[in-house]
Amino acid sequence: MEGNHLLLYTAIVTIMFFLVIRLPWCNQRKRKIGQGLIKLPPGDRSWFYIGDSLRWYSSISSSHPPRYVEEQIKRHGRVFTSSIFGRRAVVSADPVFNKHIMQNEGKLFQSSYPKSFRDLVGKNGVIVVHGEKQRRLHAIAVNSMRLEKIQSDSSFFSDVQMVMLQIICSLQENVVIVLQEFCRKVAINLMVNQLLGVSSECEINDMASLFSDFVDGCLSVPINFPGFAYRTAMKAREGIINKIKKTIAAGMQQLGPAENQGVLGRLMETESLNDNAVADFIINLLFAGNETTAKTMLFAVYFLTQCPQALEQLQVIDETLRLGGIAIWLLREAIEDVKYQVPFLSAIHLDEGIYPNALQFNPWRWLSEENKEKRNWRSSPFFSPFGGGARYCPGAELARLQIAFFLHHFITKYRWTQVAEDRMSFFPSARLVNGFQVLVTKV
Numbered sequence: 001m002e003g004n005h006l007l008l009y010t011a012i013v014t015i016m017f018f019l020v021i022r023l024p025w026c027n028q029r030k031r032k033i034g035q036g037l038i039k040l041p042p043g044d045r046s047w048f049y050i051g052d053s054l055r056w057y058s059s060i061s062s063s064h065p066p067r068y069v070e071e072q073i074k075r076h077g078r079v080f081t082s083s084i085f086g087r088r089a090v091v092s093a094d095p096v097f098n099k100h101i102m103q104n105e106g107k108l109f110q111s112s113y114p115k116s117f118r119d120l121v122g123k124n125g126v127i128v129v130h131g132e133k134q135r136r137l138h139a140i141a142v143n144s145m146r147l148e149k150i151q152s153d154s155s156f157f158s159d160v161q162m163v164m165l166q167i168i169c170s171l172q173e174n175v176v177i178v179l180q181e182f183c184r185k186v187a188i189n190l191m192v193n194q195l196l197g198v199s200s201e202c203e204i205n206d207m208a209s210l211f212s213d214f215v216d217g218c219l220s221v222p223i224n225f226p227g228f229a230y231r232t233a234m235k236a237r238e239g240i241i242n243k244i245k246k247t248i249a250a251g252m253q254q255l256g257p258a259e260n261q262g263v264l265g266r267l268m269e270t271e272s273l274n275d276n277a278v279a280d281f282i283i284n285l286l287f288a289g290n291e292t293t294a295k296t297m298l299f300a301v302y303f304l305t306q307c308p309q310a311l312e313q314l315q316v317i318d319e320t321l322r323l324g325g326i327a328i329w330l331l332r333e334a335i336e337d338v339k340y341q342v343p344f345l346s347a348i349h350l351d352e353g354i355y356p357n358a359l360q361f362n363p364w365r366w367l368s369e370e371n372k373e374k375r376n377w378r379s380s381p382f383f384s385p386f387g388g389g390a391r392y393c394p395g396a397e398l399a400r401l402q403i404a405f406f407l408h409h410f411i412t413k414y415r416w417t418q419v420a421e422d423r424m425s426f427f428p429s430a431r432l433v434n435g436f437q438v439l440v441t442k443v
């Protein structure tokens, strides 16, 4: 399992082209496969996994991450077996089967993460726990970030506005900026404000620095030794926990109504979690929400740069999530031997059959009548940027609001010119390889 770290981290931060189901490789299962009692989906039977892994890596680090999967689909069909991550895994690029996997979280499949990752995000966090505990924390997360809840927070809009203005107005004119870094800063500052209810510039900056170290560690190789990003992230985790505990101890009621104190305030008022559980909860939201939101902001500006007409209309968020979706796959472990059929011919976000000219950024596609139902990410098997089933993303509404605010401010206040070639890559995590260097000028 340890060998899986890098890919796992990539998986976590990087719309769903496909789902990977890791097969727990016990002797009993090996024997059953040998005796033909368990039939695996078709696939290359080579146990020499390096070849598959290299092709997998080279594909996800290219601008077209599903390449490897597409090649395998041509040979074996939409659900196939592959030797990646040092193990046999079943890869599904079948939209309906993917939905089935997500709907059966905890019954037939479950998500699984290595110990180093669990230590960092907290072993009681919603991302890593299972069963009743996961359902309870997930419900709390959904409740604290519901659209109505966010909108009823009288300070939400003014806070977001303030954070946005602070950062966006700090941009210098006629200077080349690396937009990737800039979007990360925007997302981290918004996250500090939205999760902890912190609004003073100085406090936001302090916490943003800890958050940034923490997120870097989540995306690094887990070497717990001084000088390594993972160790720095562990330290940042301690700093974040201290701050959360201090905020709790200070009694948020003194600071005003709890619904105006971010997710932490709402949590304290309505839920009976102990301090450690609250800290792990917030840290999980931070991890899950930060890179995903930052990269969607970045990719939206990147696609808009290539499509100036869309600037006029701004129907861009769903199209960005389809074409530049951050979670390119999800990982599941099969709990039981699963019978499945592969009768489905349709495919997912980049499939020409579902989305004609799939590789073209075309936000107007979402306006057509036939795509209206497809667009419903809660029910559609063809559009799953926020996952599905028991683990669907509880931060989806918050993320969309933040991205919309960012685009509004950035687009109405600035014009930009791209100054260096760039392309998308999903290795080691979703990014633009040259950071997207742009020269900005005020409108």
Ligand code: HEM
Residues within 6 Å of the ligand: 015, 111, 126, 127, 128, 134, 138, 141, 284, 285, 286, 288, 289, 290, 292, 293, 296, 326, 327, 330, 331, 384, 385, 386, 387, 388, 390, 391, 392, 393, 394, 395, 396, 398, 399, 400
């Ligand atoms: C564009 C931005 C975002 C994208 C594309 C995204 C995508 C996803 C996806 C695909 C999952 C499912 C993972 C799985 O099934 O294994 C997920 C889960 C999750 N997301 Fe998001 N997310 C975004 C923003 C956010 C934000 C802003 C927050 C919170 C502040 C958040 C919190 C979470 C949490 C806590 C989970 C885990 C739920 C559980 O395991 O029960 N996400 N997200």
